[in-house]
Amino acid sequence: MSDLRPILLVEDNPKDVELTLAALAKCQLANDIVVTRDGAEALDYLRGEGGYHNRPLGDPSVVLLDLKLPKVDGLEVLEKVKSDEHLRHVPIVMLTSSREESDLLRSYKLGVNAFVVKPVDFQEFFRAIQELGVFWGILNEPPPHVIRTPS
Amino acid sequence: MTPDLDACAREPIHIPGSVQPHGVLLVIDPADEMVVAASANAADQLGAPPLSRRMPDLLEEGAEALRSTMASWGAGPSPSAQVRLGVNGGDFDGHLHRADGLTIIELEPVPEGEHLDLEMLYSDIGSFVDQMRRLSEPADLCRLAAEKIRQMSGYDRVLAYRFDRDLHGTVIAEDGNGILPAYLGRRFPASDIPAQARELYRRNRLRIIPDAFYTPVAIEPDRHPATGEPFDLSQSVLRSVSPVHVEYMRNMGTGASMSASIVVDNDLWGLISCHNSVPKRVPMQIRNAIQFIAQILSIQIAMNERGKEADERVAQKTILSRLLGHMAKGPDFAQALAAQPIDLLAQTDADSAAIAYDGRIVRIGSAPAEEDIARILAWMQENVREDVFATDELSSLIPGTERFADKASGLLAASISSLHPSYLMWFRAEVVRSVEWGGDPHKPTTAGPDRLHPRTSFEAWKEQVRNTSAPWKQTQIEAAAELRSAIITIVLRQAEERARLTGQLEATNKELESFSYSISHDLRAPFRHIVGYAELLRAQVPDLDEQATRYLDTITESAVSAGRLVDDLLRFSQLGRTSLQRMPVNLDKVVQESLRTLEEEIGDRQIDLQIGRLPEAIGDAALIRQVFYNLLSNAIKYTRQTQSPRIEISGWRDGNETHVRIADNGVGFDMAYVHKLFGVFQRLHHAEDFEGTGIGLAIVRRILERHGGRILAEAELGTGARFTLVLPDAKGTEDE
Numbered sequence: 001m002s003d004l005r006p007i008l009l010v011e012d013n014p015k016d017v018e019l020t021l022a023a024l025a026k027c028q029l030a031n032d033i034v035v036t037r038d039g040a041e042a043l044d045y046l047r048g049e050g051g052y053h054n055r056p057l058g059d060p061s062v063v064l065l066d067l068k069l070p071k072v073d074g075l076e077v078l079e080k081v082k083s084d085e086h087l088r089h090v091p092i093v094m095l096t097s098s099r100e101e102s103d104l105l106r107s108y109k110l111g112v113n114a115f116v117v118k119p120v121d122f123q124e125f126f127r128a129i130q131e132l133g134v135f136w137g138i139l140n141e142p143p144p145h146v147i148r149t150p151s
Numbered sequence: 152m153t154p155d156l157d158a159c160a161r162e163p164i165h166i167p168g169s170v171q172p173h174g175v176l177l178v179i180d181p182a183d184e185m186v187v188a189a190s191a192n193a194a195d196q197l198g199a200p201p202l203s204r205r206m207p208d209l210l211e212e213g214a215e216a217l218r219s220t221m222a223s224w225g226a227g228p229s230p231s232a233q234v235r236l237g238v239n240g241g242d243f244d245g246h247l248h249r250a251d252g253l254t255i256i257e258l259e260p261v262p263e264g265e266h267l268d269l270e271m272l273y274s275d276i277g278s279f280v281d282q283m284r285r286l287s288e289p290a291d292l293c294r295l296a297a298e299k300i301r302q303m304s305g306y307d308r309v310l311a312y313r314f315d316r317d318l319h320g321t322v323i324a325e326d327g328n329g330i331l332p333a334y335l336g337r338r339f340p341a342s343d344i345p346a347q348a349r350e351l352y353r354r355n356r357l358r359i360i361p362d363a364f365y366t367p368v369a370i371e372p373d374r375h376p377a378t379g380e381p382f383d384l385s386q387s388v389l390r391s392v393s394p395v396h397v398e399y400m401r402n403m404g405t406g407a408s409m410s411a412s413i414v415v416d417n418d419l420w421g422l423i424s425c426h427n428s429v430p431k432r433v434p435m436q437i438r439n440a441i442q443f444i445a446q447i448l449s450i451q452i453a454m455n456e457r458g459k460e461a462d463e464r465v466a467q468k469t470i471l472s473r474l475l476g477h478m479a480k481g482p483d484f485a486q487a488l489a490a491q492p493i494d495l496l497a498q499t500d501a502d503s504a505a506i507a508y509d510g511r512i513v514r515i516g517s518a519p520a521e522e523d524i525a526r527i528l529a530w531m532q533e534n535v536r537e538d539v540f541a542t543d544e545l546s547s548l549i550p551g552t553e554r555f556a557d558k559a560s561g562l563l564a565a566s567i568s569s570l571h572p573s574y575l576m577w578f579r580a581e582v583v584r585s586v587e588w589g590g591d592p593h594k595p596t597t598a599g600p601d602r603l604h605p606r607t608s609f610e611a612w613k614e615q616v617r618n619t620s621a622p623w624k625q626t627q628i629e630a631a632a633e634l635r636s637a638i639i640t641i642v643l644r645q646a647e648e649r650a651r652l653t654g655q656l657e658a659t660n661k662e663l664e665s666f667s668y669s670i671s672h673d674l675r676a677p678f679r680h681i682v683g684y685a686e687l688l689r690a691q692v693p694d695l696d697e698q699a700t701r702y703l704d705t706i707t708e709s710a711v712s713a714g715r716l717v718d719d720l721l722r723f724s725q726l727g728r729t730s731l732q733r734m735p736v737n738l739d740k741v742v743q744e745s746l747r748t749l750e751e752e753i754g755d756r757q758i759d760l761q762i763g764r765l766p767e768a769i770g771d772a773a774l775i776r777q778v779f780y781n782l783l784s785n786a787i788k789y790t791r792q793t794q795s796p797r798i799e800i801s802g803w804r805d806g807n808e809t810h811v812r813i814a815d816n817g818v819g820f821d822m823a824y825v826h827k828l829f830g831v832f833q834r835l836h837h838a839e840d841f842e843g844t845g846i847g848l849a850i851v852r853r854i855l856e857r858h859g860g861r862i863l864a865e866a867e868l869g870t871g872a873r874f875t876l877v878l879p880d881a882k883g884t885e886d887e
Contacts, residue, residue, distance in 0.1 A: 118675070
């Protein structure tokens with residue numbers, strides 16, 4: 001088992017951030033949780049650019065990505081990540097309010113690892129977040145070659 | 152050997168190089184008034200050879216009149232004049248005109264002592280005009296003219312011909328003394344008058360041949376001194392006619408003839424043709440009077456025709472505006488026209504009609520059968536380029552159509568779309584006519600050893616004409632064209648309107664789509680937050696009392712149900728947008744799957760499920776699953792308060808449709824409200840009794856409608872409900 005790598009949460013709504021963090025806290029993950037508030041910031045984090053040029057090395061264990069985001073939206077982030085040679089192995093879970101079929105189809109086309117419609121029922125929501133956190137944060141073994149060294 | 156009919160039409164009859172012998176032709180150079188050519192009989196008639204002499208020197212009388220006439224001509228196009236001249240002790244009627252820069256003077260001797268009563272002529276013309284005014288039919292006008300002309304000229308017989316569209320001439324009026332045979336009603340084939348003769352008739356309004364047995368007199372020299380070309384004798388009154396023509400006259404038994412043209416709108420409308428059994432001279436003044444009568448007759452005929460045409464046009468305009476009014480009212484111009492058969496047929500005076508449009512053929516009146524019309528359409532598509540096409544002998548164009556000649560010998564068609572074979576068609580029934588030809592028209596000439604000879608027999612030759620209709624008049628063809636452009640305007644306008652509406656609808660749909668998209672994101676979030684924070688609060692405060700717990704539960708429940716409402720609404724609105732994936736669907740499986748999903752709702756209730764074998768259906772599997780899920784979920788829900796709940800599912804095929812019935816013995820509903828059952832947000836029960844958003848059945852109906860199917864609901868309050876859904880194999884209409 002590798003070192004616990006952080007979970008990246010990309011969510012612009014502060015209430016959703018708080019609720020998601022509460023859910024993740026409940027499953028007592030040891031992973032750090034990094035929150036970015038829009039798509040541009042998320043890309044900066046993933047690429048180690050902008051405000052994140054000094055961040056510790058390593059990719060997050062999973063990106064929980066909201067679909068609707070300011071500046072660069074979720075689908076764009078997904079597209080950029082999955083077309084980036086260095087990043088495309090990072091698991092991305094689309095977290096969305098939308099039940100739109102077209103969003104789902106596009107996400108899968110772009111190579112999303114999972115697509116979760118945020119349930120209104122909080123218990124369900126908790127369960128979903130917790131499962132995601134456990135699966136991607138702890139259990140999922142990343143491919144061996146992905147530990148990036150600074151260029 | 153087939154006679155070469157064109158040989159006749161090629162004969163250069165305007166430059167014969169000779170004249171008839173009853174007068175003298177002189178060609179004068181207007182510059183020096185010198186005679187440069189003369190007919191060979193000039194020396195005899197004038198007493199001395201006139202060549203190379205100045206014209207005034209030849210004249211004893213009229214030199215001054217001649218000179219001043221010629222001086223007044225100026226550079227006009229084809230001036231002509233008449234002067235009385237005295238030569239060699241005799242009187243001559245002089246006719247002069249200009250041709251190719253030269254002046255041609257034709258002299259006809261006036262018999263000594265001839266005295267013409269001009270007063271009489273004037274009063275004849277006056278009475279003709281008076282009587283003419285009371286007549287309107289061309290045949291009546293022509294008969295009056297024929298009588299007058301015969302009275303003034305003394306010919307044995309005067310005929311009036313009218314030419315039809317094919318240039319055959321029919322004798323429409325006649326006056327005679329019985330010496331020559333009567334030809335009234337007889338038709339003479341177009342080939343009797345070759346094209347170039349017809350053209351001469353149009354330009355030179357009066358011709359005379361006093362003696363059909365004449366010997367032509369040559370003009371010497373026979374060439375124009377400057378151009379070297381033969382003299383153009385188009386306007387000549389003495390011009391020698393074609394040998395074929397005099398032979399024709401002799402064959403007809405006439406020794407002298409004169410003809411005057413009836414020209415209407417610059418076309419040769421007809422001829423006044425005078426004949427005498429023996430040679431006959433008609434003085435120039437009388438010829439002038441006759442030409443004048445022919446001119447008045449022409450003008451009167453033209454006026455009457457125009458008047459009639461104007462009346463017809465006014466009537467057609469009235470009809471057109473009525474038809475337009477009807478067409479403008481409805482979306483379907485073809486139906487609108489078909490609903491006005493009388494006006495539609497009157498517009499072109501047709502017996503029946505058809506409208507071929509949009510792949511349909513609408514028949515009006517006794518039109519030919521649809522497959523016959525389809526054949527005509529196919530032929531027109533292939534062969535007709537004009538917008539409006541007319542024929543009065545359809546079978547000559549499309550063999551086989553004589554089979555229904557009684558319905559459509561005449562066709563007038565207006566194309567109303569260039570993309571599809573779309574036409575407005577009018578038909579005219581066959582009119583069987585008997586035509587009495589002046590001789591067999593199929594044998595107009597015989598070939599002799601040296602040249603063509605005209606036919607020798609003018610015996611009545613009766614022919615029955617079949618498979619033709621009354622011809623379409625120009626005004627009727629124009630009326631068809633007008634209706635055509637009106638329809639095109641209407642169709643175009645409707646197409647534009649449709650395109651505009653479609654555009655608007657697309658924009659509205661797009662708007663609606665982005666609206667529901669943002670609702671799906673933004674409206675769901677607050678409900679989630681409410682539930683989330685309520686739960687956080689519950690976790691934060693461990694020892695909430697009962698009431699506080701109930702409050703929190705209610706907050707959560709309300710938010711959850713509001714969230715479901717949003718979800719259901721979105722699903723409903725998405726139904727209209729997603730496309731159907733049609734495939735065979737195993738309904739037995741669908742029912743089993745639905746029941747499995749509903750296990751939680753059934754819980755530990757004992758429901759008597761009677762499930763029969765269901766036929767296969769064709770449709771979108773996911774959507775059909777939704778239908779069964781909703782209906783079964785309802786059946787489970789509404790049997791909740793029933794003692795021994797029972798749900799029966801049965802299915803059968805009927806033609807190309809699959810029918811499935813889901814019946815329960817639950818609370819049912821009042822049939823008085825059945826019309827509300829499938830509406831969005833329509834509930835027939837109180838929400839506290841039965842939960843739900845009130846969209847389920849609306850979704851069911853919409854899915855079935857998108858498949859071209861339907862759903863029926865029957866129920867009785869308190870004893871149960873029965874839903875029957877019908878799914879057709881092939882989709883009928885889909886509102887995409």
